[in-house]
Amino acid sequence: MENQTIISYKNVEIELQGQIILTGIDFELKQGEFVYLIGKVGSGKSTFLKTIYGEVEIKQGEANVLGHDMQSIRQKDIPSLRRRLGIVFQDFQLLTDRTVYENLKFVLKATGWKNKMEIENRIQEVLTQVGMETKGYKMPNELSGGEQQRIVIARAILNRPDIILADEPTGNLDAETGRKIVELLKEICSQGSAIIMTTHNLNLLNEFPGKVYRCEQHRFNPMHNS
Incomplete structure (x- = not known):
């Protein structure tokens, strides 16, 4: 079962308190993949991650995470989904x-x-x-x-975990320390966990290539890898 698709979003729309955050999301994550999510602060990157672990509901479109339909997932099934996810917050939360x-x-x-x-x-x-x-x-x-x-x-x-969600993991660190953190995440990825990392440090993308999606003006677009 190499490189199975573990997240699949088709034409998903994310809204919070009646505001559309992101629309037209087509996203796929395979086992062992490293994906960057870029975009300005407030463009919806963190909210997108929250839909993956069931913190923010998906009301429109098709969304499947590790075999769970995220539109109809029951509250009692969320803990077993979250056990298969690792979450890295910018502000540590230790x-x-x-x-x-x-x-x-x-x-x-x-x-x-x-x-x-x-x-x-x-x-x-x-x-x-x-x-x-x-x-x-x-x-x-x-x-x-x-x-x-x-x-x-x-x-x-x-x-x-099958998937690690890293939300701006280098945001509070100096450049050199940030590089070392991404290096570590890349290493973990090579051992089988897929990683989605949000960042606004575009230098990292050149140094540690991966698949890139950009959140911009409520859209969620795949970027062509350079």
Whole structure:
């Protein structure tokens, strides 16, 4: 089943509070693909990501995410969909009152992991994967922005997701740290998770090529890869 389509949107319209955010969305994501979503702040990129994890409803068009029809998905099926998604937020959203290790453990327990040994092994694995294997005991505020973002990525890959949604993951980081984060995401992508990354840093597109879509004037257009 190589390169199966895991997200398919056909002629989807997204509206919020009666306002049309994006219209005429035709979008497809295959396993292991790396896709950029570009566009100005407020052009609908984050809202589009929210439709993928069921935070924003889709009322028009056909939308399928990992086998779920997003128009008719029931509230009780959303958690099992979200377990197959990893989400990387620009503002980290780490729990500030507990260590890196406890942050990761919290997610595993919340998603049904019970075996203490398996939990410890998985946390160590993801920390190693993101180059943070010695930082488990630290509190989030003791880490730099780039280190916090690595922890957020570690958190996103804990359950080996089919898809990672990275919303401006380099937005709060300096250029060099941002490059390293995209490099890390590319590496994770090469191991099988598809990635959708929103960004307004167009330099990254040249350095780390991928498929590109642009949100502009309520439209959602595929760009020709240079």
